[in-house]
Amino acid sequence: MIDTLTKKDLDQAIAKRRTFAIISHPDAGKTTITEQMLLFGGVIRSAGTVKGKKSGQYATSDWMEIEKKRGISVTSSVMQFDYAGKRVNILDTPGHEDFSEDTYRTLMAVDAAVMVIDTAKGVEPQTKKLFQVVKKRGIPIFTFMNKLDRDGREPLDLIAELEDLLHIEGYAMDWPIGMGKGLKGIYDRQNKRIELYRSEAKGENFIPLNADGTIDPSNPLAEEGEYQDALGDIDLLNEAGNKFDLAKIAKGEQTPVFFGSALTNFGVKTFLDSFLSMAPGPSAHETVDGDKIQPDSDDFSGFVFKIQANMNPNHRDRIAFVRVTSGAFEKGIDVTLARTGKTLRLNNATEFMSDEREQVSQAVAGDIVGLYDTGNFAIGDSIYTGKTKVQFPKLPQFTPELFVRVTPKNVMKQKSFHKGMKQLVQEGAIQLYRTYNTEDYVLGAVGQLQFEVFQYRMLHEYNSEVEMTPIGSRTARWIDPEQLDPSMASSRNLLVKDLAGNPLFLFENRFAENWFHDKYPDVKLTAKFEMD
Numbered sequence: 248m249i250d251t252l253t254k255k256d257l258d259q260a261i262a263k264r265r266t267f268a269i270i271s272h273p274d275a276g277k278t279t280i281t282e283q284m285l286l287f288g289g290v291i292r293s294a295g296t297v298k299g300k301k302s303g304q305y306a307t308s309d310w311m312e313i314e315k316k317r318g319i320s321v322t323s324s325v326m327q328f329d330y331a332g333k334r335v336n337i338l339d340t341p342g343h344e345d346f347s348e349d350t351y352r353t354l355m356a357v358d359a360a361v362m363v364i365d366t367a368k369g370v371e372p373q374t375k376k377l378f379q380v381v382k383k384r385g386i387p388i389f390t391f392m393n394k395l396d397r398d399g400r401e402p403l404d405l406i407a408e409l410e411d412l413l414h415i416e417g418y419a420m421d422w423p424i425g426m427g428k429g430l431k432g433i434y435d436r437q438n439k440r441i442e443l444y445r446s447e448a449k450g451e452n453f454i455p456l457n458a459d460g461t462i463d464p465s466n467p468l469a470e471e472g473e474y475q476d477a478l479g480d481i482d483l484l485n486e487a488g489n490k491f492d493l494a495k496i497a498k499g500e501q502t503p504v505f506f507g508s509a510l511t512n513f514g515v516k517t518f519l520d521s522f523l524s525m526a527p528g529p530s531a532h533e534t535v536d537g538d539k540i541q542p543d544s545d546d547f548s549g550f551v552f553k554i555q556a557n558m559n560p561n562h563r564d565r566i567a568f569v570r571v572t573s574g575a576f577e578k579g580i581d582v583t584l585a586r587t588g589k590t591l592r593l594n595n596a597t598e599f600m601s602d603e604r605e606q607v608s609q610a611v612a613g614d615i616v617g618l619y620d621t622g623n624f625a626i627g628d629s630i631y632t633g634k635t636k637v638q639f640p641k642l643p644q645f646t647p648e649l650f651v652r653v654t655p656k657n658v659m660k661q662k663s664f665h666k667g668m669k670q671l672v673q674e675g676a677i678q679l680y681r682t683y684n685t686e687d688y689v690l691g692a693v694g695q696l697q698f699e700v701f702q703y704r705m706l707h708e709y710n711s712e713v714e715m716t717p718i719g720s721r722t723a724r725w726i727d728p729e730q731l732d733p734s735m736a737s738s739r740n741l742l743v744k745d746l747a748g749n750p751l752f753l754f755e756n757r758f759a760e761n762w763f764h765d766k767y768p769d770v771k772l773t774a775k776f777e778m779d
């Protein structure tokens with residue numbers, strides 16, 4: 248299989264891979280920190296604030312925004328660059344309008360996550376949602392507390408909040424010395440130095456710490472109140488804080504916390520260096536048969552975690568994103584699609600090099616390849632070479648939060664409507680429900696973009712114009728069919744059934760759900776959030 252790579256080359260190439268996603272609430276600074284990383288990776292030459300995102304009314308990715316602003320070509324979903332001896336793959340997890348099930352599924356394809364938090368805001372709702380998905384996977388999570396150049400919350404509060412809201416231990420790798428206008432630097436516990444904030448530094452950026460963890464009293468910083476306060480906090484952390492524990496970090500039970508300011512590129516390099524040295528390379532993936540597929544296996548394997556419809560009307564193709572789990576991917580290889588047993592020749596793939604979208608020649612375990620897809624792939628598909636079947640577990644389904652009723656615009660075109668609907672649902676692009684008695688179609692998604700993509704693809708791929716009537720944001724709760732009495736349903740708790748025929752209510756809000764619980768105290772409702 249591996250013609251051009253020797254076993255040793257393959258092993259070395261795999262060991263260099265670091266594949267991760269950045270999770271955050273919109274505006275916490277994900278784009279800005281990514282830009283800084285691209286800068287370190289030599290992918291872009293200048294960085295600055297990415298403006299105007301909020302005015303863009305449709306689904307462009309942040310990367311595409313960077314592309315527009317900087318005049319560089321980066322792909323919309325995966326960024327790859329070399330830095331400090333590592334081949335870094337950053338997978339985009341879009342926020343804003345782009346949020347969809349893909350966002351969650353992308354987290355199935357990474358080996359670590361970086362959580363960016365705005366120090367003025369702390370843990371925000373979208374961070375929490377994404378965090379929970381990552382936490383279930385038990386992979387390492389690294390935290391960057393951003394926007395130190397602005398006044399934010401007490402650092403000790405921010406660490407405590409990680410434990411209170413996310414139930415993860417925080418270990419401060421470094422600590423702010425002041426904030427906002429009073430920002431002097433960071434106290435770097437790991438590297439035993441103080442990193443001075445850019446505007447304060449005249450030539451020297453670092454002050455080494457003495458053995459007792461303080462700086463020379465002759466240094467002017469030693470007199471500053473911010474420094475004294477930081478020392479006080481450090482004493483507290485040393486005595487009463489969590490102990491650094493690599494084993495816990497590896498399992499996602501402890502998160503190393505870094506402080507900085509992405510916008511002024513302060514603390515980002517310290518973070519990146521430390522993160523890349525601690526983050527794991529590709530690890531083994533278990534199949535449904537319980538086999539562990541080792542990344543350095545001679546045979547190629549991978550799974551499709553996302554299918555992106557090309558929104559450009561001139562290109563009707565779709566891209567199936569494959570996380571390579573073992574071996575090497577080479578252009579033109581024949582793979583078996585586990586779901587159907589069919590052999591496919593993969594001639595048409597794209598690699599996510601950051602300076603241009605090149606035709607991929609070779610990617611190894613840890614990398615992502617984009618396959619131009621004409622309808623062969625479904626989300627969660629496993630592909631492999633070699634004789635032994637490789638079938639990875641199904642990817643989790645995520646409970647939708649937004650719902651619409653959907654009907655064909657032209658009733659004469661029922662056939663193409665049903666065909667498109669069936670295929671797109673099968674592919675995993677959207678969730679389908681039927682109302683209990685009237686059998687109306689209801690679609691569920693985690694983000695508005697999913698509906699837009701669905702509508703677009705119905706029109707362009709199936710020639711079916713669809714009408715969507717928003718039902719809005721609802722909470723889905725499954726009910727035991729034995730306990731169901733259809734008269735329990737109302738407009739505030741719409742009764743529908745899922746694809747498997749299981750009944751569920753779509754509650755208008757928490758209030759409606761509580762009301763239901765009060766009225767039917769014996770009825771058990773479950774939030775199906777399958778992670779198995």
Ligand code: G4P
Binds near residue numbers: 275296309342
């Ligand atoms: P996102 O991708 O997570 O949504 O965030 P993004 O990087 O676009 O950053 C959101 C805003 O926060 C941007 O401001 C950006 O410049 C700013 N920002 C990011 N990192 C820092 C930081 O370290 N310090 C400060 N002070 N600001 C930071 P913007 O686009 O100008 O919008 P606005 O929020 O100022 O209106």
